[in-house]
Amino acid sequence: MKAVQMLIDGDWRSAESTYYVFNPANIDEVVAEVALGTRRDAQEAIEAAYRAFASWARTSPFERAELLKKAATIVMERIEEIARLLTLENGKPLKDSRKEIGFAARVLQYYAEEATRIFGEWVPTISPSIRSIVIRQPVGVAGLIVPWNFPVDLLAWKLGPALAAGCTVVIKPSSEAPVAATEFARAVNDAGFPPGVINVVPGRASEVGTELVENPKVAKLAFTGETETGKHILEKAARHLKRVSLELGGNAPAIVCDDAPLEVAIPGCVRRAFSHMGQICISINRVYVLEGIADAFIEGVLEATAKIKIGNGLDPETELGPMFREELRQRTKEHIEDALEKGARLLYGGSEPEGEEYKKGFFFTPTVLVDVDHRMRIMREETFGPVMPIMVVRSLEEAVSLANDTRYGLAAYVFTKDLSRAIELTERLEVGGVAVNVNDVTELQAPFGGWKQSGIGRELSRHALDGYLEYKHIRIGLA
Ligand code: NAD
Numbered sequence: 001m002k003a004v005q006m007l008i009d010g011d012w013r014s015a016e017s018t019y020y021v022f023n024p025a026n027i028d029e030v031v032a033e034v035a036l037g038t039r040r041d042a043q044e045a046i047e048a049a050y051r052a053f054a055s056w057a058r059t060s061p062f063e064r065a066e067l068l069k070k071a072a073t074i075v076m077e078r079i080e081e082i083a084r085l086l087t088l089e090n091g092k093p094l095k096d097s098r099k100e101i102g103f104a105a106r107v108l109q110y111y112a113e114e115a116t117r118i119f120g121e122w123v124p125t126i127s128p129s130i131r132s133i134v135i136r137q138p139v140g141v142a143g144l145i146v147p148w149n150f151p152v153d154l155l156a157w158k159l160g161p162a163l164a165a166g167c168t169v170v171i172k173p174s175s176e177a178p179v180a181a182t183e184f185a186r187a188v189n190d191a192g193f194p195p196g197v198i199n200v201v202p203g204r205a206s207e208v209g210t211e212l213v214e215n216p217k218v219a220k221l222a223f224t225g226e227t228e229t230g231k232h233i234l235e236k237a238a239r240h241l242k243r244v245s246l247e248l249g250g251n252a253p254a255i256v257c258d259d260a261p262l263e264v265a266i267p268g269c270v271r272r273a274f275s276h277m278g279q280i281c282i283s284i285n286r287v288y289v290l291e292g293i294a295d296a297f298i299e300g301v302l303e304a305t306a307k308i309k310i311g312n313g314l315d316p317e318t319e320l321g322p323m324f325r326e327e328l329r330q331r332t333k334e335h336i337e338d339a340l341e342k343g344a345r346l347l348y349g350g351s352e353p354e355g356e357e358y359k360k361g362f363f364f365t366p367t368v369l370v371d372v373d374h375r376m377r378i379m380r381e382e383t384f385g386p387v388m389p390i391m392v393v394r395s396l397e398e399a400v401s402l403a404n405d406t407r408y409g410l411a412a413y414v415f416t417k418d419l420s421r422a423i424e425l426t427e428r429l430e431v432g433g434v435a436v437n438v439n440d441v442t443e444l445q446a447p448f449g450g451w452k453q454s455g456i457g458r459e460l461s462r463h464a465l466d467g468y469l470e471y472k473h474i475r476i477g478l479a
Contacts, residue, residue, distance in 0.1 A: 002032035002085060004182050004202060006041055009048035010195025012186075015041060015203075021179060024091040024322045025312045025361040031088045032179045037203030042170065042211035045199035049141040049168040050217045052196025057138045057166040061115040064164055068112035071191035075105040078187050086152060086180035087313040091321035091361070092276050094313055097180075103444075104156035104184060107460070110444055111160030114462050118165065118469065131476040136469040138166035139243055140219030143212035145233075147225045148177035148324060149279045152184045154247070157448075157459040158222040159188065163197070165468035167220065170199045172209055176325070178202040205229075216240050220468060223247070224281075227382075227408075227453050234456075245457030245467045248450060249382040250281045250410030253403035255425060257396065257416035258292035261437060265415035266300035268439035272413065273388040274308065274366040277323045278332075281454075282411040282433070282441055286372075286379055287390045288399040294392045298347070298370065301388065305348050305366050311357065322361035323385065329362050332385025336367060339376040339389065344369045349386070374405060382408070396425065404430045409451030411441045432458075 004021075005012045015035035023029040075082070083097035090097075120135040144158040151174050162169050173181035185200045201208045212218050213236045223233055224247040237244045254272070256265050272284040289297050313321035323329045329352075336350055349367030352358060364386060372379055372389040379389060393399045403412060412429040414436045416422050426434040432449045433441030442448060447458035457467050 001030055002179055004032050004034040004179055006035045006037050006045070006202065007185065007189060007198065007200040008041065008045045009199070021089050021177070023088050023361075024324050027360055029088075031085070034178055034202050037201035037208050039207045039211045041203065042172075042201050042208045043215065045170045045201050046141060046211070046215050046217050048196035049170050049199050052194060053138075053141055053168045056168050056194060056197050059166065061118060061164070061166075064166065065112040065115040067191045067193055068108050068115065068160065068163060071188040072105040072108040072112065074187045074190050075101065075108065075184060078183070079105070082152065082180050082183045082187070084314070085183055087321070089177050089179045090148065090151065091313055091324055093318045093321055094316065096276065097313070100150060100153050101180075101184070104152045106444060107153070107156040107160045108188065111164040111465075114161070114465060115164035117462070118465060129478045131478065133474045133476070135472050135474065137472055139468055139470050140167065141217055142167040142169045142220040142222060142468060143218045144169050144171045145209060145212060145221065145223045145225065146171070146173055146181060148174035149276065149281070151177045151181040154224045155181050155184060157464070159185070159198075161464040162222070162468050163193070165465055167468045168197045168199075170201060170212060170218070172212055173200065173202050175202060175204055213237055214240075219243060221245070222467065230455070243467065245459070246455045247281070247448075247459060248410075248453060248455045249408060250283070250450065250454050251285045251380070251382050251406050251408040252282055252411040252413065252431070253286045253288060253406075253429075254284045254413035254415070255396070255399045255403060256287060256289040256293065256297055257414070257418070257421060258290035259417045259421075260293060260297070260415035261417055262293070262296060262300055264437050266297065266304055268413070268415065268437075269388065270301055270304045270308075272439040274305070274320060274386045277320055277364065278386040279324055279328065279384050283384075284388065284413055285383060286403075287388060288393045288402055289390055290396070290399070291392050291394055294390075298368075298390060301368060301390070302348055305368055308366055310353050310363060310365070312361070320366065320386065322363045324362065326362055328384055329364050332364060332383055332387060335378040335381065335383045335385070336369070336387060339369055339372055339378045342373070342376050344372045344376060344378075344389070374402065380406065396421070400425065400428050404428075407453045410449075410454035411435070413439065
């Protein structure tokens with residue numbers, strides 16, 4: 001069993017008490033014993049980060065870049081170990097875990113490069129005897145609060161730009177999936193960052209999370225999680241006018257036009273609806289298919305869904321692991337039941353898979369529903385489960401209006417061979433990212449984030465650095 005400790009001021013230490021993390025594929029298996037950090041531990045970590053900030057903020061960006069590059073190398077050296085822990089605590093198939101850790105290493109490498117491109121400006125002035133220079137400086141201590149579904153990537157998306165900018169950090173991993181995130185932070189720290197630059201305090205939201213949100217020495221909060229949690233944090237952080245970036249919930253639509261390349265649309269929708277058991281903020285949650293192509297699309301989706309191999313994430317054949325916890329499986333069932341009561345038809349799944357191997361984990365069969373409409377919770381709320389509700393529509397106008405009929409605005413997907421139609425749809429969808437004929441909106445060098453109640457600010461790309469930097473104008477009179 002793995003022991004997970006806290007990192008405060010350069011020291012790995014135990015907490016006064018501990019708790020256990022279990023394997024969602026087998027609830028009898030304990031994955032790790034984890035230090036239960038308290039408010040006091042979080043305060044110590046913040047103090048350490050605050051002290052370390054004074055000198056870290058003044059390091060050369062090239063020095064920060066070297067450390068980040070080294071960190072990326074160490075993460076890749078430990079990829080197998082961290083990926084295995086991620087699968088054990090989170091349930092996702094090992095190949096997806098490897099992908100997550102590999103991407104996290106690339107993120108560190110990318111921000112190593114961006115660290116040396118944090119440029120200022122020399123701006124024109126009204127008087128010939130005045131010079132105006134604009135520089136960008138790190139904002140201070142950053143509190144990084146991450147969820148359980150991509151506990152390593154979503155940490156890397158924050159840690160990379162924060163360290164590149166010259167911020168020091170206190171990381172609060174998800175209390176439910178802290179193991180791989182903490183091992184990732186250990187690998188980064190082992191590159192040789194000075195004590196206090198990186199701190200990690202696993203623990204409850206009510207203790208560690210609250211301290212990060214309320215302590216005035218934390219200048220910036222970078223949060224990924226549920227929309228309701230994000231609103232609460234924003235309200236509390238407003239008392240101190242903290243800089244806050246929020247990556248929140250989603251309810252992503254996919255529009256399948258009547259000229260869609262089905263050989264791309266079918267596997268694309270199936271993968272993006274069911275991958276990681278639908279527990280992804282950019283999962284396809286609603287499909288609007290034009291009536292001319294609906295039968296062929298639905299037939300293809302059912303055929304592809306029936307072939308998916310469900311199992312323990314450590315089995316190399318597994319394509320879908322268990323759900324992360326029982327409440328999520330229950331909520332998924334409730335959303336399916338609500339839809340069926342209101343007239344939806346179940347074409348596939350809707351229950352636990354049968355077999356001894358599934359008895360001890362939170363497994364669920366990927367589910368396909370048709371005859372759905374917007375009175376149903378499945379079309380309006382974030383299910384965070386493996387369900388693809390398909391609604392047949394008569395026109396693109398109808399599809400766009402239904403796609404935008406949500407409080408969320410994170411991602412959307414469009415499948416069509418017509419370029420003009422693709423451009424019109426991408427411009428009209430109210431989201432932070434649209435994918436056309438591909439099943440992912442994520443690209444390291446492009447901004448990722450939400451419109452409407454899916455968030456504030458952007459991660460990835462050079463734009464993520466903006467969240468960790470302040471402008472400073474220096475006006476100089478020439479003697
Ligand atoms: P959550 O909101 O329950 O928790 C996220 C993190 O915040 C955890 O570390 C938790 O301990 C902490 N937290 C909870 N309450 C807090 C508080 N009051 N103060 C400070 N910290 C607090 O979310 P979750 O269940 O871990 O993650 C799933 C959610 O994350 C889904 O809604 C999903 O859409 C969203 N998500 C969004 C993105 C994105 O990029 N937009 C990516 C992944 C997940």
